[in-house]
Amino acid sequence: MIPTSADGLTAEYLTGLLRRHGHLATVAGVTAEPIGSGQMAGSYRLVLDSDGDAPRTIVAKLAVGDESQRAFASGAFRNEVRFYAEIAGTLDVPVPRAYGWDISESGAEFVLLLEDLAPAEQGDQIAGCTPGQAEAVAVAAAGLHAPRWCDETWFDVDGFGPVTHDDRLLLESVLEPMADALRGRLALSDEEEAAVGWLVAEAGDWIERPPSRFALTHGDLRVDNVMFAPDGRVTIVDWQTITPGHPLRDIAFLVSTSLSVDDRRRHECSIVAAYHRALSERGVVDYSLDECWTDYLGSLMQAPLIVVFGAGAAQPTERGDRMFHTMLHRSSAAIADHTP
Known part of the structure; x- marks a missing residue:
């Protein structure tokens, strides 16, 4: 047993x-x-x-x-x-x-x-992290994405096939009810409501669109899923949501949910640039910083998508609701900053 x-x-x-x-x-x-x-x-x-x-x-x-x-x-x-x-x-x-x-x-x-990683400590999603910590996680994520960048054998793994039209229809059938359930649990601001409405309207097209680049993604890359050692080293944990997809979804999710709004506005460009340098150092070619930044902006929907589905799948708790609301607040500000 x-x-x-x-x-x-x-x-x-x-x-x-x-x-x-x-x-x-x-x-x-x-x-x-x-x-x-x-x-x-x-x-x-x-x-x-x-x-x-x-x-x-x-x-x-x-x-x-x-x-x-x-x-x-x-x-x-x-x-x-x-x-x-x-x-x-x-x-x-x-x-x-x-x-x-x-x-x-x-x-x-x-x-x-x-392995017991003590004295490393788990990040706190509600408190968030520093820009330096977010950059360290983004650079570590390049070690997830770069070694098998655009490796088509990912799609041969059972359960890792490309997103299909049926997948889109399934998503659309449950997304609005799950969004309504979130609205019933959390008192959303106008900006947060706008992000959830944008998700419901656009998510089908977004997930069905073939990614221009792909790698294995963590799928839930945020500071609650990172261990921070006293010497600054980071270790990424909680690999339950892995799937092939656009690698910038991990970076957009990390940056938009784990930093305060002010820190994200001041440092997101430099964090994306550090991630791009790490990709290049690990052998990723024919991928410019401008393309990486464009893909970052195009991946911001990852955050409200994970919030809506995560809140729906998890057992409701006081901390959980605070966490999901904090993530939605931060990411909706990023979406408002970058989406016309």
């Missing part, structure tokens, strides 16, 4: 999982402490009493909640396990080391054992 609560992360289970992934470890005892603020999965820091090559502390991420909730998120769980098991080694993006993984056939149950 794959655990769906911290109680199931027993010494016997952890020993078996570590050994199946090549670690010569015997866990005699374990204590678990909840960490993070994940909307779909639970994360725990485990302190292990063990011998062999297991670390003293490790982070376990697993599907929690009732069966229907876990089944709804099963595709995201498969994505994250697939990322660590098959994809991360083909890229140059900073991620935690994976010590082992387990997933059910349905995908509704999974466990990932990941």
Whole structure:
């Protein structure tokens, strides 16, 4: 049985999982402490009493909640396990080391054992980050995008096919009801309402339009999904929403939701330029800074799209509603600044 609560992360289970992934470890005892603020999965820091090559502390991420909730998120769980098991080694993006993984056939149950990054700390989406931190994340994201820039084999991966017209119709069938649900939960300003209305009117064309460039995208690149070390290094986590798409969607989402409005206005050009330099240094050619900036502006819809769908998929919480409203406030200002 794959655990769906911290109680199931027993010494016997952890020993078996570590050994199946090549670690010569015997866990005699374990204590678990909840960490993070994940909307779909639970994360725990485990302190292990063990011998062999297991670390003293490790982070376990697993599907929690009732069966229907876990089944709804099963595709995201498969994505994250697939990322660590098959994809991360083909890229140059900073991620935690994976010590082992387990997933059910349905995908509704999974466990990932990941490197404990302490003393690095998780970013706070509501507080936001500094321009320097946002630039460091954008540069790290170039290590996700550049190594397999416009690699058509992404579309051969199960579930990673190009967006189809049927995908568009499905999106349009649920987008307006989900937007209405968001309006019912949050008191939107005129600017925020304008961004949601723009999303509902234009998202179908936007997602169906073939991207001029593509790479594997994180899909939810924001500071809540980044660990910041005391020395300034960043590590990107939460790989549940990966999909091939325009890479600037990650950068537009990061910048427009993670910086204050004033900081974004002052620094977005320099952050995009730093990201573009990092792409060039990693071998991306025939892609000018002007084209990169145009693609950044054309990707700003990513933020309200993720806010509307994220709020609809996540269990409502006070912090969650504050977070989604903060993200919508910041990104709607970016859209108003750059959209005629």
